[in-house]
Amino acid sequence: MARRVVRTPTKVVVDLDARKATILKAVVVEHIDTAQPVGSSAVAASADLDVSSATVRSEMVALEREGYLAQPHTSAGRIPTDKGYRYFVDHLQSGVLGAVQQQQVKEFFASVRGEVEEVLEQTSTLLSQMTSYTSVVVGASHAHATILSVQLVNLDAHHHLLVTVFSDGSVVKHSLTPSFAATPKEVMEASRQLNALLINTSLETRVQVPSRRDHEADLVREAVSTLHAQQPVMEGEQVFIGGSSRVAEVFDGVETVRQVLAILEQELLVVSLVQDILDQGLSVAIGSEHGFEPLSTCALIVAPVTIDGVPAGAVGLLGPTRMKYREAMAAAEVVSARLTRHFAGADERG
Amino acid sequence: MARRVVRTPTKVVVDLDARKATILKAVVVEHIDTAQPVGSSAVAASADLDVSSATVRSEMVALEREGYLAQPHTSAGRIPTDKGYRYFVDHLQSGVLGAVQQQQVKEFFASVRGEVEEVLEQTSTLLSQMTSYTSVVVGASHAHATILSVQLVNLDAHHHLLVTVFSDGSVVKHSLTPSFAATPKEVMEASRQLNALLINTSLETRVQVPSRRDHEADLVREAVSTLHAQQPVMEGEQVFIGGSSRVAEVFDGVETVRQVLAILEQELLVVSLVQDILDQGLSVAIGSEHGFEPLSTCALIVAPVTIDGVPAGAVGLLGPTRMKYREAMAAAEVVSARLTRHFAGADERG
């Protein structure tokens, strides 16, 4: 699953002259609105341009030559290429949220409560409702969090539950099924030893396990190895996908819909996609920019969420390349900011 | 969300005479295969029937009159109604799994390990891969499970984590954010009291909380009320949906796809749907039988999963009414049985 990180190539792109830029933007706006190829006359009619369609046409050939526009076929209008969208996005003055959405966000954060996971999940729903795109909310891994408490609870002689609480507030359970029958006393003792051993370590810390060959030591060893035996990456990452039904609204063609849904099912893939794009501040991957073929007709907007300044996840929006960037980006930005504030604010509220 | 429970009305339906039955079945089989209306000659050609198409036709009129078949328009063949499918399903001799699927199931259960949640999730994926339908796996609520351990871990002065372990192996966390600053000592003491209070109770048990007005008692009260403050129903239910991309393959019409996806997003709804249909043994809800309008073009197959004889959840398959019932039902049955065995077997394995 090697994929390269793509940064927005803003600085590389030679800027277009004012008129070309206006024309390009007009084409993008119109195409986003209508989903149809845009003709020269439609652009010429665009108020802030006082030239004839013929002039627009010759500019369009230039824009096509430079790779910003494309023509589905002769005698059709132009549609933007990924590069065209990229230019558009890079020169977008950041939009403001509509009144309805503002209200929605406000109400949401005023009323939301509960565990982090619930908040993230509901945020995901919120975002997709606001934008009518599918949303992805990623909660950071607790790989770096330290362990606050470990507890071994025994269900019966052969089944024990290892419950670990991390400093980031996450709780993880693991089943232990040793081959010997352990007494409650032994389990308690093992639990005590585990606490002594693991508290304040992170999962990356290697610890010195006892080498004795008695039940307590065996339990301790099994617990530690179970706990540390995680996937090299991504373990503990949480993904919440909201509004997957939007996929059917927003993409056309059953096959495309199926493909996008299939990708959304692979949550690990989605996480790594988001992580790749993630940067400080709002960022967007358009079409094939993320280098992942099956999503070449998609655009993905990602905004980071932090807790106390450290990266704690991200919110994202997935739509077709011809998505309403301004609105969607505004939504992602506002929600990520409010979410950041929400988590920070949780500290001062009590 | 009131919905009535619908049991399969097998006994109520007057049985059809042999020939009508053969014809009806032929129509269903053919329609499931081709998705097209089925004509009288196609049915007549069906090997185990030695009558002319004309005879078939007159039988078909009867079947239509009795509500088993319908005609999209004059001069088209017949398609089964929900009632037709119902008859078909009720008279289906239980099928056997294909060799490939058998192998798939075998390998899966031979290799699967991990927490219950993971197993259920992966089972869901398995089912959808086997059948190419969307699968739903529901894990039972732990409302009746007793509490094995409660632990209050303090993150900082104002944030504490209440970690509860249930006898069914589930672990639940709740955040407590009291308005006063509690010392680690107070938290530990509260934790001790909670244990004394709650161990061996279930969430349905009302407990006597201390009425003192000190920090420990306040913490205990807040913990108990948080723990008991659950949704009246469904809390703790787990749902795993696998292969939602199949929706796009299997249903036709963007709008239908969107609608089904939208329903799948509401997990509570899906759970209640499954619960309604759930019965001992394999059961099927066809079309509007479940009384839920938006899913009237769907069929839902449900098979129960038990642990040590008590209901512990269910596996389900969601497809169009014209789904491959025999294969899908076989898959649901086999997987639910193996899952039941898996959970029972876990006890003897260690």
Next chain:
DNA sequence: ATTAGCACTCGGTAGAATTGACTGCTAACA
């Protein structure tokens, strides 16, 4: 009761003709 035969219905398809939204080009113009 069954069947062959027949007239009729009606959705789907294939082609042809038409439309119309574009373009690119050219020649005139400021």
Next chain:
DNA sequence: TGTTAGCAGTCAATTCTACCGAGTGCTAAT
């Protein structure tokens, strides 16, 4: 030199027509 009006050309989409064929219901004969 940049801009524009005008025009011929292209090509997808639409409309129309005719027709085909699958399938029915009915009837009369077996």
